[in-house]
Amino acid sequence: MVEARIGTVTLLFTDLERSTEILQKLGDDEAQVLWRTHFSLLRNAVSARGGQEVKNLGDGLMVVFSSALDALACAVAMQQAVHRHNEQQEEGHRLQVRVGLHVGEPIREEDDYFGMAVVVAKRLCDRAQGGQILVSDLVRRLVGSRGSYTFRDLGPLSLKGTAEPLSAYEVVWEPAAEELAAPLPPHVEGPAAPLPLPPLLAIGERTTFVGREAELERLRHHWERVRTGQRQLVLLTGEPGIGKTRLAAEFALAAHAEGATVLFGRSDEAAALPYQPFVEALRHYVATCSPNELRARLRATGAELTGLVPELAQRLSDLPAPPPVEPERGRYRLYEAFTTFLAEASQVSPIVLVLDDLHLADRSTLLLLKHIVRSPGQSPLLLLGTYREIEIARTHPLAETLADLRRDRAFERVSLQGLDKGNVGALIGAWAGQEAPPALIEAVHELTEGNPFFIEEVLRHLVETG
Ligand SMILES: Nc1ncnc2c1ncn2[C@@H]1O[C@H](COP(=O)(O)OP(=O)(O)OP(=O)(O)O)[C@@H](O)[C@H]1O
Ligand SMILES: [Mg+2]
Numbered sequence: 001m002v003e004a005r006i007g008t009v010t011l012l013f014t015d016l017e018r019s020t021e022i023l024q025k026l027g028d029d030e031a032q033v034l035w036r037t038h039f040s041l042l043r044n045a046v047s048a049r050g051g052q053e054v055k056n057l058g059d060g061l062m063v064v065f066s067s068a069l070d071a072l073a074c075a076v077a078m079q080q081a082v083h084r085h086n087e088q089q090e091e092g093h094r095l096q097v098r099v100g101l102h103v104g105e106p107i108r109e110e111d112d113y114f115g116m117a118v119v120v121a122k123r124l125c126d127r128a129q130g131g132q133i134l135v136s137d138l139v140r141r142l143v144g145s146r147g148s149y150t151f152r153d154l155g156p157l158s159l160k161g162t163a164e165p166l167s168a169y170e171v172v173w174e175p176a177a178e179e180l181a182a183p184l185p186p187h188v189e190g191p192a193a194p195l196p197l198p199p200l201l202a203i204g205e206r207t208t209f210v211g212r213e214a215e216l217e218r219l220r221h222h223w224e225r226v227r228t229g230q231r232q233l234v235l236l237t238g239e240p241g242i243g244k245t246r247l248a249a250e251f252a253l254a255a256h257a258e259g260a261t262v263l264f265g266r267s268d269e270a271a272a273l274p275y276q277p278f279v280e281a282l283r284h285y286v287a288t289c290s291p292n293e294l295r296a297r298l299r300a301t302g303a304e305l306t307g308l309v310p311e312l313a314q315r316l317s318d319l320p321a322p323p324p325v326e327p328e329r330g331r332y333r334l335y336e337a338f339t340t341f342l343a344e345a346s347q348v349s350p351i352v353l354v355l356d357d358l359h360l361a362d363r364s365t366l367l368l369l370k371h372i373v374r375s376p377g378q379s380p381l382l383l384l385g386t387y388r389e390i391e392i393a394r395t396h397p398l399a400e401t402l403a404d405l406r407r408d409r410a411f412e413r414v415s416l417q418g419l420d421k422g423n424v425g426a427l428i429g430a431w432a433g434q435e436a437p438p439a440l441i442e443a444v445h446e447l448t449e450g451n452p453f454f455i456e457e458v459l460r461h462l463v464e465t466g
Helices: 019-026 028-048 068-087 116-127 137-143 177-181 213-227 244-257 276-288 291-297 311-315 327-345 363-374 397-407 421-432 438-448 452-464
Strands: 009-016 052-056 061-065 097-104 107-109 112-114 133-136 150-157 166-172 232-238 261-266 351-356 381-388 412-415
Touching: 009 068, 009 116, 019 028, 028 052, 028 061, 028 068, 052 112, 061 068, 068 097, 068 133, 068 137, 068 166, 097 116, 097 137, 112 116, 116 133, 116 166, 133 137, 137 166, 213 232, 213 244, 213 381, 213 412, 232 244, 244 261, 244 351, 244 381, 261 276, 276 311, 276 327, 276 351, 276 363, 291 327, 327 351, 327 363, 363 381, 363 397, 421 438, 421 452, 438 452
Parallel strands: 097 133, 232 381, 232 412, 261 351, 351 381
Antiparallel strands: 009 061, 009 097, 052 061, 107 112, 133 166, 150 166
8 A cells, every 4th residue: 555644734726727728829839838938937936935846736736735825825826926917917818826725745756745634635626717826724724824915714615525515715816016017217307107907806817798878877977977086986785796896896907907907805704904994005105106106196194004004114114103192192103104194105097996885895995985075175096995795783983974975975886787688688698608508598598587696696597407
């Protein structure tokens, strides 16, 4: 018997999204070059973190690490390397890589590994979208607070081939600071390059987007006002899965293409951090803005904002320490600092700040939101929030905030309904790659009431059961 237990290891799988499509589009020779680049980007990250490549899976790698922290650092380095590659490439040459990590005690046989731990790591990778890193709860706990990674709770996922749902997390990563911090050549004057999209919005090829013309029209109307310098707050509401986040993302993508700065922050159940969505938004700004620009925009507020985003102190080493103040005044100063930061940053290009899942926002987030919305002075800023209508009872903190803001007529709510039959048909057609029969459209429409999340579930089920 050659099989042996080898103790605990962290398993990392990668997979290149849409690989067949890339191959078809580029043809053999060009695809070959791209494949080689893809593997060399990944392998550089593996060797920098002391990983051991177990095998090449054709479209990805299987790697083991003796440390979960190294494995996670490797996963992030892989995504950052791919991101850097993509920034220098044209559309057809961009890569989107999924990564999954799990830790366990697999069985080793010759040079390969077997067992449930391997299956789980692979399945997590399969469940990721291009640009995402998914890890099991075990990996998250082993890594702990080391490396200050942000983990997003995805809840229990049922993975193919595993008996019980598994607690999974997405690791939020940012493009590497060095590459993005590259200062503009000194002789170039004029507008700063637009900031890259936040990773959660930049995620590769997405499914076809259908309908929502009227809602997009409302958003464009507000955007026109924003562009003339008026701050706007728009809230997208509706039931779970109706398409709030997707609509916000589609709009933000279009605004980004026009040169807007797009920032994104999400609230989640764990609400691990006060001001979480604002922290995420600022963190992206700090990570991707050039040092000169950062210094100019945060001259007045940087010292205050290091409390929210400590990386700021590393990027701007000459920031003064914030003066000590009593806590109550400190909070007010923080609100003021954040509001000033947004006003400053929006002078470069108008800002879309997406605040996703506000029904999960904690009180600190809502207070800061209210402060920004009520602050005097105007700036080209669109605050685009989303929340699940049904989660908001009258006594919910968000309901109270909205009641306050309603008195000031400070926001517009855009309520999303199910897709109509035409759009359900378009969605099914896009999935199937051919026109859907009317009876199928009718049935799916009736079953799902046009909820795109349910439509996708139904289609996935149909595909899986043939
Ligand atoms: N108009 C659309 N066209 C195509 N796909 C859509 C559309 N709207 C939503 N989807 C897809 O449906 C799924 C659910 O959408 P989304 O996540 O935006 O819902 P949500 O309202 O934000 O849900 P939750 O309340 O859970 O956050 C996603 O996979 C999304 O890409
Ligand atoms: Mg959502």
